[in-house]
Amino acid sequence: MISARSFWHSLPIEGRWLLSTVAFQTLGRGLTLPFTIIYLHEVRGFDLGLSGFLMSLIAIVALAIAAPSGTLIDRFGARVVLLVGLVAMIIGCVLLAYATNAIVAGVALVLIGLNFGVSWIGFNAIIATLVQGDLRQQYFGVNFALVNLGIGVGGIIGGFFVDVTRPETFTAIFLVDAATNLIPMALLLGPLRRVRTHGDAEARHETPAEGYRQILRRPEVLWVTLLTFVAMFIGYGQMEGGFPAFARQVSGVSTQIIGFSFAVNTAVIVLLQFTVLRFITGKRRTRVMQVMALVWGVSWLILGATGLLPDSLAAAIGVLAFMGVFAFGETMLQPTVPAVYNDLASDRSRGRYNAINSAAFQGGAILGPIAAGLLLDHDLQAGYIATMVIGCLAIAVLAIALERRIAPDVNGVPEPEPAASPAE
Template sequence: MAVIDTLGLPNTEGRRPLIVAQVVDALGTGLFLPFAVVYFHAAKGIPLTTVGLMLSAGALLSLPAGPLGGRLIDRIGPRSVLVASNLVRVLTFTAYVFTDTPWQLVVLVTATLWGDSLFRPAVFALVAQVADDGHRARWYAMDRSLRNAGIGAGGLVGSTLVGWGGTSGYTAVVVLNAVSFLVAAGLVATWRRTAVLRPVGDGSAPVAKDAPEQPRGGYREVLADRAFLGVLATVWVFALCDLALTLLLSAYVIEARGLPAWQPGMLFAINTVMVVLGQTALAKAVERHRRPGVLQVAAVLWMVSFVLFAAVPGDHVGLAFGGLVLGMVVFTVAELLQAPTSSALIVGMAAGHLRGRYLGLEELMWSLARVLAPTVFTWLLARGAGLPWLALGLCCLAALVVLHALRRVLPAHVQRDTVHA
């Protein structure tokens, strides 16, 4: 236990099937994620512009999934929603193999994204139920570390399959992804909910921690929480910051600065290694600090990283790469601070019977950022290499102001686990 605590890992006794399910899910996601666009073009013969429209349409049509999923979580419990989200994706990825009609694929992409949007809040809500008191941030950190490791490993396997099998390799990637979702659903569904118990009253009558609570409120009650609306604003800002890694950085390095195409890959590798090796330890290091304060530090670090990215020269490859590496290290530390802290803060603010709705609105903010970011980032980049980084820095500055106000109004047990929730 001493080694586990030193690494910042939570107590996993009685909950290992849930962890294995997350790893399997991440491996499957890693198989397909790098080829999400190329698959429809190379294996289905659909023009790239049409693929882009398909994915954008699916993203727009899946916007309601987060709020509706939050309502379901509060009504039937996060485990049932988690299993359902995996089964939805089993069906959609299986169906991908048997159709190449664009309108049918739009329907399948939309259903897949609905499954994704149900999955994330359900996972966070289930973790909130099974985590030991005061260790929720550790669970969120471990989940993120495992997902990054699984996605990285899955990406390597997927690249091997595609390189070896061509079109058949793409089909194998899709089928294996469907299988991974099925295995994950089975592990969660068969996990014994009596494995982790919480005492009730005087402690003499334990009940399962993942038993769904009866809903006693709705979104009107959630939206009346003005502090939570402030947190949602910061979630949207930090989602844009996070998406800059996948949607902006490569285009900036290669197109705007004219640097070699190998540099973004190296930067992504640095990010992945840091997340896998450092996420849980850093989450443990800051768990006694106020969560809004930790998020403020993350915002400042993101601003520093954006300045470093914007300042890289395009006429000196070595110097530019050094600046990009430094910027990526600072960027990743900001990520490591923000991701588990934001989730723990939102769960800490939510009453148990409304937890799904709180998390559903968090997912909505991420979905809105995913819809907006590609268009805004590319529009700004076309008008000036430094403009996207300037815009993101100003957003972080606004988040700093909101978080400063939240530090004054949020209860102590929400800001940090000085009182067990």
Template sequence: MLTKHSQDPIRLIWLFAGSLIINTGISFIWPLTTIYIHNYLHETLTIAGIVLFINSAFTMVGNATGGWLFDRWHPYQTILTGVSIATASTLLLVFFHGWPAYPILLVTLGLGNGMVVTGLNSIATLIKSKNASYVFNVLYFTQNLGLVFGSLMVGFILPYGITYIFLLAFIMFAFFNIVVLFEYRGLNKAHEGKRQKSFNSEDTHKPLQGSTQAIAAILFCVFAAWIAYEQWNSNISSYMLSLHMSVRSYSLLWTLNAILIVTLQPFLTHFDDWLTEHLHGRLYIGFSLFGLAFLVLIGAKHYALFALSMATLTIGEILSFPAVSTFVNDRASDKDKGKYQGIVQSITSAGRAFGPLIGALIIDHSSYLILFIFCSSIVIFSVVCFAFINKINKSKKVDPN
């Protein structure tokens, strides 16, 4: 007799471990990009920004390609291709990390990593032993835990030389490559079975009427939220320094962010069933907290207000980001679930790419005050649009949540 667990294409432990491994590996590299290009390779900050933008663009390509190949080709070969590209890129970085080798390999790394991240989220749609929302929540937790591990280790290893950073990243991706080779082989069979069922069964899940509009609306929320979020990675640090706060004080805010995610995410996962039943409310509250976090920064001069803003932002992040994947998964047809998970990741990458640029343009032509008002306004506006679409769908009785 088959159990639900035996129906899973891979063991959940290896899905979550894979997410932890690759996010630890990538976090050895991305936090150092601006510092390395500017301080080690002696290029301008503008050049560093362009490199980051191109990297995000190719990550978007990887996200979209990974989702499409997951649905239309073979999931196993898709993830294996992505992690192989990333592994080869980090290996080459060990030996070639000058200019222009570094930015070129950073681009190929983004392409491969984008395919893998989308692949892991797409696997969640094939899991039978747990609700997809539970899997998305844990994937989000392992993603952030990996970023915490990697970022902490970089501080200890960097003094010994940048080569060791790239070597560790290569070891992590190579290890995941081995995991995929031996533990992810069941993906193709499970995916093929699902596709066959979608062709033969009259009861196969089809997208709800109005799903396209609802998905577009939630993706607008994601894009707006990431444009706002990226200000913390770029422009807010400069703002804090202008107020005579230290770099250490700024970095401690990210420590607060990590602590809140690692401690609160498992708590939310425990109430996954209830939160799934109230998915719309979870998204409304989460994204609204994003917008409110930037209102706190208006006129902020004391460190406590920056900490309050970061805490508010993080709670909004925990509530909203994992729930987006669940919302989209529930509304995508069986044959397109991977594609839509790729679109979610692509929109995330787009927000990361455009966020610093938009923020810099606003600051250059106005002020930080206008930036904070803009970030709050665009996120709240996106939530209103999302709520409006949902109200229309509800009035037509096409949306069960």
């Protein structure tokens, strides 16, 4: 059984350095993430449509550079690419802190999107290089919990600190966000400087390097990528768009309840991640995905039920319950999907595999809010919930299909030992 102590002692020293700083690295992002659109609209005076477009630049740029980032990581290593991304992030945050016109804000958000596009891919490649097997799955899960802890604490601090009547408070949080990116930069230049995520181009390799076309010909890659896209579409793609809109317009709850629901989400992930890891270690990852799909389906039904009793205490409790149950499902998704991608990959193509994962993530996160807006703008509240539940069923079906196409070790269980031949 996994415990925090045994997990920590199993990690290489580089893995300990990286994991111990995750919450501090993401604290700055938590300070700014919930308040960037408020800053653009209410502090800098851009209209809401323009502010929404500027915010979308982050995801658009991240999606556009996913494929080239994976190729660069496989060729030059994650460390070099991540350092470039971190420099872009620092410059972007500083520019945004002082952006008084839309052009400067747009340039800043493009630079931030550039970092988003390489950071997921690069750090996943480093993690997969440092740890293997069950430990890799556990690491992804614990890392996810710590990312949420940093963002959650940052959001709480930011909520108490920022004031739209005092623009300097927003300037301060963006500068802090820039400063927190010096932490991973110091790690990459120090303790992680010898971590090599790519194969030696001049050495002979048993496994040939794979291009994107070759990777995407693998049926198991297509199935897990489609599963990732659907999970992001009905999951994270709704967290900043569909869920808040439904909770306000249909459930009739206050903005304070919506804000507190995100705190519930963070708390559930941080408190339950290790417990969930104990139960899923050694289990088929595709079966865990099916359970996650069931949990998410229940969560969306809970949210749908809040629309039957709008503007009530029951609706407020239901919204909080939705986020708690949804978070429980997240603790099963995040350790498994990245582990499958990285167990399918070789060191010579790890960047490309993680780039495909990132592209599916970004694609779902971009299209999710668009679909939610179309459904809710046309008063199709029941259709919105039905779409989310059908998406959960689709994840379960995709997980069944994926299980038939991946090897047991990629699915999180050891290969069965061959039966002993009878003695002659």
